[in-house]
Amino acid sequence: MLVTSDIGKLKKVVVHRPGEELEYLTPKYLEELLFDEIPWLERAREEHDKFVQIMRNEGVEVLYITDLMTEVLEKKPELRESFIIDHLDLSHIANPTTRETVFHYLMEKDSKAIVETLIRGLKKDYVQTLKKNKSLGDLTKYNFPFYLAPLPSMYFTRDQGVTIGSHFIVGSMFNDTRKRETLFIKYILEHHEAFKGLEKGVDIEIPPGLEGGDVILISENTVIIGLSERTTVQAIETVAQTILVDKKLVKEIIVVQIPPKRAYMHLDTVFTMVDYDKFLMYPGIKDRIFTYILTPGKNGVVQAKSEKSLKNCLERSLNRKINIIYSGEDDPIIAAREQWGDSTNTLAISPGKVLVYNRNTVTNKQLRKEGIETLEFEGSELVRGRGGPRCMSMPISREKI
Template identity: 50%
Template sequence: MKVGTYPKVTSEIGYLEKVILHKPGKELLHIYPTYLEQMLFNEIPWLHGARKEHEQFIERLRGEGVEVLLLDQLMEEILRDEEIRVSFIKENLKESRITEPFTMEAIYNYLLQLTPSETVDALIRGLNKNFVQNLKKTKSLSDYTQHSFPFYIPPLPSMYFTRDQGVMLDNNILLTSMVYPVRKRESLFIKYLTYYHPLFSNADKGMEFSLPKGLEGGDVLVLSSDTVMVGLSQRTTEEAIEKAARHLLIDKGICKQVLVVQIPFKKQYLHLDMVLNQVDRDKFLLFPGIENKVHCYRLTSGYQDGEGYIRCEKENSLRKLLENAFGFSIQIIYSGGSDDLTSSREQQSGSNNILVVSPGKVVAYNRNEITNEILSRNGVKVLDFEGSELIRGMGGPRCMSMPIQRREP
């Protein structure tokens, strides 16, 4: 792994050089039918199949010269420092639902005696009440009420969707804020990597600020060095967008405009990147079912009596919002073709959630055959792979990747 280089992302389409992934692990074995909705899954993935598919994803990326960095390995490297490991364990326990002090102490002592690799694995896969009972001298109420929720440390089955955990904006890292409690601990991993791994030694760490609940990386598209697009969705809130916009536009001056696209608040859409993505300099892939259902806004900075404020203007259409931002005409490519049922079916299979590895070249699930063919006809090269198990977590290649370095053409 090359360290000490300059992590930087200023677009969605630059040549992808470094990306953080997480290969699905035993946390998927802790998804049970009773808790599917709580775990934010539609179905239970087959772990062996999901890992094989993820390996294909890695092969596609490495075949394009992308340096693939695995989150658990990066975490293991920094947790070799005992002081960092103790702090990391304590923060994870603080975010848990544990209130009983003897239970907290038992889990803390157990985690502390593990190796760095075992610590990472345990905090991702979760610790159930049956296991923790054996670490304690006496039982507490929660030990007897496993039917309500069987974990003291809940698993992180969505961990393989690293996109949501943090966003590289130029040379700055935005630590996100998950809307659902089951995912809240995920951002701790990126936070610790940001502060303690040499990979981020040259990154600007001044972007840590307290966000209101609900700003996830799947709703953030880095369109250029001065333009960021954010989705207002089921997972990202107005309050979080407004605070992030103030930080980006006024406090840090990282960009000149924040484009906001409000999509229907429906589970099947989740994030902006499940319905809209840039695939080339002037080409966007859009799910046609939402084109006339979005509301678009442009946020910029303004000053009055020496005080900065966020100015908001409404745009009439998504096309106009994008063309005004770029200053040239754009082509919208519609996923799934002209048939509403087909486009809806493929959208739910992650057809729009592609990962750009270079201008006009994307990685996509092979199951979305119609969308992939449409992309090819429009000059976009598609590198496909199997994703029948991975999509059960409701995300595609873009969701499964956190780019930290792109090279602009």
């Protein structure tokens, strides 16, 4: 398996079909769980199924995280205990008796139920044994209602990890709410045949956070990393030392700093690669980004150099003239409206062919004028989680270009 660019023909991808975790969202906890609205699960699933069907129609092998993790636990039942403990370690259950009860409650379930429960979330009133303790029962009415919080962002699999060449880097989530998501990927990477052939890209712990939505591989030599609301300087420096110096996975990293705003929490919500020489950008950031280059320096250290123009960086790295297409026809009102609907969050199926939400009519029309084929699908419910086709996909194999 290999990924050397963001546009090579997509061969294998990992996704998560939205589940009951979305039905555990309530207005009171939306901000804490990183959502702005509550999606309608039934329709979100229909939209996601269409998204998957389009990829399959294009010859892409689509794998579901829930299936992969369930298969790991079924083939290696001895991992059930450590998998549950890893989740409990991130659950903030302070009382040891409560933690032990929750542990045994989960251990009694079969592999599929364990996976589904850990993603859906574990409400306090589901653990019947704890209800015998009246004081705990009374407290659950007033406190956070979960022992294990739901993972509603699970369907944004892009952030959980990224493949660079034949190496896989597990994401380091910035927000505490999403940290448990990467546990599934860590176990699948180590124990499932689907990831066979991928090596660990970083052997040391990455500081919070480095999320896949900020990583764009433009060629086998160059990767772009966004410095954003959810990816930090410390994490970038750690990864740069490994992939530039220690393992030499790429020759340079283009760091693109964007304004740290909720509206565009990752680089790929404002900028994506759509063809050999074409990139799509939200015009609202074109004069608000700062770019610098990281390369291997002397004595095994990484050196940094600031750059005035992202376009010049891209042309030099790709050794060709490039065209930056500004979404919404560069109209500030249209572009802002459609960026909120993830118009710039495209997923390349192959060079010049991208998956997009059909709601962004102006940007999609503009892409077609520029020679880009658009594969459109409905995303009115999926977009409520603030993510698009690229966010919902984790490529682990693409054809080399």
